[in-house]
Amino acid sequence: MNQKIIILFALFAFLLSCSSKTVKNETTVQTVREQKTGPVEAEKAYDMIINNRDNPSFVIIDVRSENEYAEGHIPGALNLDYASGQFENSVKSLDRNKTYLLYCSSSRKSEKAVSDLKELGFLEAYHIFGGLTEWERKGYPVVK
Numbered sequence: 734m735n736q737k738i739i740i741l742f743a744l745f746a747f748l749l750s751c752s753s754k755t756v757k758n759e760t761t762v763q764t765v766r767e768q769k770t771g772p773v774e775a776e777k778a779y780d781m782i783i784n785n786r787d788n789p790s791f792v793i794i795d796v797r798s799e800n801e802y803a804e805g806h807i808p809g810a811l812n813l814d815y816a817s818g819q820f821e822n823s824v825k826s827l828d829r830n831k832t833y834l835l836y837c838s839s840s841r842k843s844e845k846a847v848s849d850l851k852e853l854g855f856l857e858a859y860h861i862f863g864g865l866t867e868w869e870r871k872g873y874p875v876v877k
Contacts, residue, residue, distance in 0.1 A: 767856075768851055768854075768855070768856055768857070769856065769857045769858075769859075770847050770848075770850070770851045770855075770857070770858045770859065771847070771859060771860075772840065772844065772859065772860055772861070772862035773834070773859045773860070773861060773862060774861075774862055774863075774867075775861055775862070775863060775867045775868050775870075775871045775873065776871065778834055778836075778859070778861045778868070779868075779871070779873050781832075781834060781859075782807070782809075782834070785832070786809075788832075790828075790830070790831045790832060791831065791832045791834070792811065792827070792831055792832070792833050792834070793807055793809055793810040793811065793833075793834045793835075793836075794810060794811050794812075794813050794833055794834070794835045794836075794846075795807065795810040795811065795812050795813070795835075795836060795837070795865075796813060796814065796815035796820070796835055796836070796837045796842050796843050796846045797812070797814065797815075797837050797838060797842070797865075798814050798816065798817075799812060799814060801838065804877065805865070805869075805875045805876065805877045806865070806875065806876055807836065807865070807868065807873075807874070807875065807876070808874055808875075808876050810836075815837065815842045815843070815845065815846045816842065820846065820849070821849065821853075824849070824850060824853065824855075825853065827855075829853070829854050829855045829856060830856055831857070832856075832857040832858075832859075833847075833850065833855065833857065833858040833859070834859050834860070834861065835847055835850075835858065835859070835860045835861070836860060836861040836864050836865055836868065837860075837864050837865070838864045838865055838866055839863065839864045839866055840860055840861060840862050840863055840864040840867075841864075843860035843861065843864060844860050846860070847859065847860045
């Protein structure tokens, strides 16, 4: 019986540690959120957008060129061209605590961009697997 309680307690402690970490030093105790990054399917991306439409902490970023963006983009998306050479400088001014959903045409550039955001300390950054091509194939809205 005691062994079962110890195992349950250990499991509970493990689950708590998965959601956040506590950092201690001599003067402060601070909770640090874990980074969440990676690909999401178009369906999940659509749900994220719908569920966060009034959330100022949710940002959609199109990492394609200005011309590609003008040809069609996801409603509400900002355009920060990954290949422009200015991408890193542009994102340095963004709030690292917000949630970012990135996309390009196929997900090659957006996957690299999410990796860059992760290295810069952004907590939540996702990219649409298959990019705008997959988004449009599923029939989701595009501003043209």
